[in-house]
Every structure is written in structure tokens, then in C-alpha cells.
Amino acid sequence: MRFLVYGAGAVGGAAGALLHEAGHETVLLARGDHLAAIRRDGLTLATPAGRRTVPVAACADPAELPHPVDAVLLAMKGNDTEAALRALAAAVDPATPVACLQNGVANERAALRLFPNVYAVCVAFPATHLEPGVVVAHSAPTPGILDLGRYPYGTDGTAELISEALREAGFASSTRPDVMRWKYRKLLVNLSNAVDAVCGRDGGAAELGELLRAEAVAVLDAAGIDYASAEEDRVRRGDTIVRQDVPGTPRGGSSSWQSLARGTGSIEADYLNGEIVLLGRLHGVAAPYNEHARRMANLFAREGRPPASLPAAEWRALLPS
Structure with a gap:
């Protein structure tokens, strides 16, 4: 298949590299120094087995695509x-399949x-992107689980083809007509990303995640x-994902932690904790803890504060009563 992977960070970059190595014609869409490094040197993929350079194509805008694609992976x-x-x-055929390899439930x-x-796509794929031109996949021999289905419900031949391509790239991947049930479960898991970003793995962080x-x-x-x-x-995860040390690459935190570490100035909390806040407001259920998490994560991103710089006890002291 021909893929455009739109967003070549941790998940997109590593998935795109593995799809390219599996023989699928893949173009990565990246920005800034990361794009420049990929164009100059190729994409460096670091895994528990070592580092290798993947000569995958990259562009800055969908309008630069050299050919039509069979699917876009957001x-x-x-x-x-x-x-x-x-x-x-503005750049592709409207009938082009678009698959969301993203956390949260609003993208679809x-x-x-x-x-x-x-x-x-329900993403269980431990990956890191902290330096230009380099992405890290932490699990081996299977890099991650990428189950997918048609949105809002169902499956079809295209889903099967994308799933097959992902399996060829080394992932565990199944088609699921009820994939959004699984994405809401992943949303519940991802709510603690804000705590991980702000507090790190401080002793009280796990308890804060349970509150959320x-x-x-x-x-x-x-x-x-x-x-x-x-x-x-x-049961789905089983022993499929086996996190391992990657030589020369210290293990960081969640995708939100990585946003703070790279100093991007933005963070995805509005679409994780903020999704719960929105649903709460729509259905008359207060969600003060998730609203606090959303605000704290955005504050740290906006002010450029380093990750894991607030003790969990201080976070708890700031919680609404």
C-alpha cells in the first residue's frame, strides 16, 4: 500500500519507518528541524536491537505528495x-481513507x-521522539498493538488491508467493529498523561491518576x-508489549511528557482530560479533577516549564475541594 503518515513524531515516525521497511511506499509529513534531519540523513529508528537509518521519504505539506496514496495515517x-x-x-482525493493513529476520541x-x-485506531505503542530525526520504539519483538475499525462502527476491506500492512510491519493488529469501545478505554488510561507530564513518576502520581x-x-x-x-x-495486551531498554536512549514519559520535554508550547490535554470535562458539562456531571489536570498541563506547556517539576503532593494541594 501507499501511505502518507501525517505527523512523524514518536508513533507516526516509528510506524512509518516500519511500514517502509516492510515494503509499503510511505511518505512522512514532518516539520521544522525534524523534517530537515529526515531529508538530510534519513529517519533514525532506535529499538532495543540498536539504531538504524531508514531512507523514508518526507514532506512538509500534503500538497507536496509525489503521487496519490491509498491511505492517510493521522x-x-x-x-x-x-x-x-x-x-x-485541499490536497488529496476526498475518498482517500483516513485512519487516526491518535489518542483521544475527537479526531475521528x-x-x-x-x-x-x-x-x-486504538494505539498501544510505546514510542518516544525527543530529538530531530530520531524516533524510538521501546517494545520488542512486537513494537505495539494497532487495532482498527471503521468509524463510527464496523469494518470493511480497507480496514483489513491497513491491518494486514501493519502486521507486515511487525505490529499486532486486528480489525474491530467496536474499536471506539477500545479507544474510550485507552482514553481512561491516557487521563494520567497530564500528571505524568507535570509530576513525573512521583510517589503520589499513581493515586492522582486513579482520581482522574x-x-x-x-x-x-x-x-x-x-x-x-x-x-x-x-487480556488483549497479554504479553505482546515488552518494554525494554534502548541503548543510548533514556526512557522518558508519556506523549504529554514528551511535549513538555521538547518545549513545543502545546499539549494534548484538551483532547484527553478536556474530553471528560466536555462530556461532563454536556451531561450534567462535574469533572473538577480532570478540569484541573487540563489546566495544569496547559499552564506547564504555555510557560515552558520542564516535565516532572511539580511534586504530586503540591498538585494534590491545588485540587479543588
Whole structure:
């Protein structure tokens, strides 16, 4: 298949490199120093087995694509999705399948406004991007799990083809007609990204994450939204993902932690904790802990504060009573 991977950060860059190595014609869309490094030297993919250079093509805009593509894999943060979709809609056939390899649950709906063939991908793929031209995949021998289905529900031949390509690239991938149930489970997991970004793995961070999830479960239940259980998720993951040390690459934190570490000035909390806040407001359920997390993550991003620089005890002291 021919792929455009729109957003060549940790997940997109590593997935694109592996698809290219599996024989799929792949173009990465990147920005700034990262794009310049890929164009100059190729993309460096670091894994537990070592580093290698992948000579994958890269561009700065969908309008630069050298040929039509069979599918677009969106892999940017949720806060960048709207602008990316507008640029994409101006450059590709409207019937082009668009698959969201993204955390959160708002990207698919945004894509469906502009493209009729949208696919949701539930991402379990530990990866890091902290320096230009380099992405890190931490799990081996299977780099991650990328299950997908048609949005809002169902599966079809295109989903099967994308899933097959991902399997050829080394991923565990199945098609799921109810993939959004799994993305809502992943959303519950990702709510603690804000705490990880701001507090790191401080001793009290896990308890703060549980507060966020308990509040979110009440909101999802009130909204009548189904989500896969923790047990279903545990069984699906099994022993597929095996995190290992990557030589020369210290293990960092979540994707939100990485945003602070790179000093991007933005963070995806509005589309993780903010999704729970929005649903709570729509269904009359207060979500003060997730609103606080959203605000704290955005404050740290806006002010350029380093990750893991606030003790969890100080976060707790600031919680609304």
C-alpha cells in the first residue's frame, strides 16, 4: 500500500519507518528541524536491537505528495488535527481513507466532517521522539498493538488491508467493529498523561491518576458511552508489549511528557482530560479533577516549564475541594 503518515513524531515516525521497511511506499509529513534531519540523513529508528537509518521519504505539506496514496495515517496530537485535516482536504482525493493513529476520541469525528472513509485506531505503542530525526520504539519483538475499525462502527476491506500492512510491519493488529469501545478505554488510561507530564513518576502520581479515572468513569456512564473493561484490555495486551531498554536512549514519559520535554508550547490535554470535562458539562456531571489536570498541563506547556517539576503532593494541594 501507499501511505502518507501525517505527523512523524514518536508513533507516526516509528510506524512509518516500519511500514517502509516492510515494503509499503510511505511518505512522512514532518516539520521544522525534524523534517530537515529526515531529508538530510534519513529517519533514525532506535529499538532495543540498536539504531538504524531508514531512507523514508518526507514532506512538509500534503500538497507536496509525489503521487496519490491509498491511505492517510493521522499521527499528530489532537490539538493539531483540525489544521492538518484542512491541509489534507485541499490536497488529496476526498475518498482517500483516513485512519487516526491518535489518542483521544475527537479526531475521528473531526475527520468525518471532511472525509467519508474514516478509521479509528486504538494505539498501544510505546514510542518516544525527543530529538530531530530520531524516533524510538521501546517494545520488542512486537513494537505495539494497532487495532482498527471503521468509524463510527464496523469494518470493511480497507480496514483489513491497513491491518494486514501493519502486521507486515511487525505490529499486532486486528480489525474491530467496536474499536471506539477500545479507544474510550485507552482514553481512561491516557487521563494520567497530564500528571505524568507535570509530576513525573512521583510517589503520589499513581493515586492522582486513579482520581482522574474514577471521575471519568462516572462521566462516561452518565453519557451512556460504552468502553472496554480493564480486564478486556489486559487480556488483549497479554504479553505482546515488552518494554525494554534502548541503548543510548533514556526512557522518558508519556506523549504529554514528551511535549513538555521538547518545549513545543502545546499539549494534548484538551483532547484527553478536556474530553471528560466536555462530556461532563454536556451531561450534567462535574469533572473538577480532570478540569484541573487540563489546566495544569496547559499552564506547564504555555510557560515552558520542564516535565516532572511539580511534586504530586503540591498538585494534590491545588485540587479543588
